[in-house]
Amino acid sequence: MSEQSPKASSNVVWHHATITRARREAQNGHRGAILWFTDLCFSAEDRVENIRRIGEVAKLFMEAGVIVLTAFISPFRADRERVRGMVEHGDFIEVYCDSPLAVCEARDVKGMYKKARTGEIAEFTGISSPYEAPENPELQVDTGSTELDQCVRQVLDGMLLRGILKRA
Secondary structure, X not given: OOOOOOOOOOOOOOOOOOXXXXXXXXXXXXXXXXXXXXXXXXXXXXXXXXHHHHHHHHHHXXXXXXXXXXXXXOOOHHHHHHHHOOOOOOOEEEEEEEOOHHHHHHOOOOOHHHHHHOOOOOOOEOOOEOOOOOOOOOEEEEOOOOOHHHHHHHHHHHHHHOOXXXXX
16 A cells, blocks of 8 residues: 555655554443444435445544444445445444334424325335345344333443443
């Protein structure tokens, strides 16, 4: 890898950091990880690119020792698996927020589902565009019928179990 790409400005150079991920994690008191929350628009191609970009940015933050929470429209398994493949095993935690479509529609304060059902919004995930539920998520949280506090506790417990967080 060259110190500078041909398109880069002459005042932009690569910096080799001396502070490692391990040192940041020790300082933070937790290890870095990506918790990927799934949601229910964009064309299929745009969604793929959007998730790829988000994955790259999330990886940068995770490598800096930050716990990264994402909640983007990522309806395709292949896209989520691509991001999983960007990081080491155990660093990508797929959190399946499982809720029936009827509950999602009932909670929709912006009226997006109604617009999608009447055709005002094309390619809307779960209505006119598919949603591929995770097959083997690290965590599955029943957000359709479980109280929010319980869902949060389940995620925190999952982080403790995986060594992302440490008990006080």
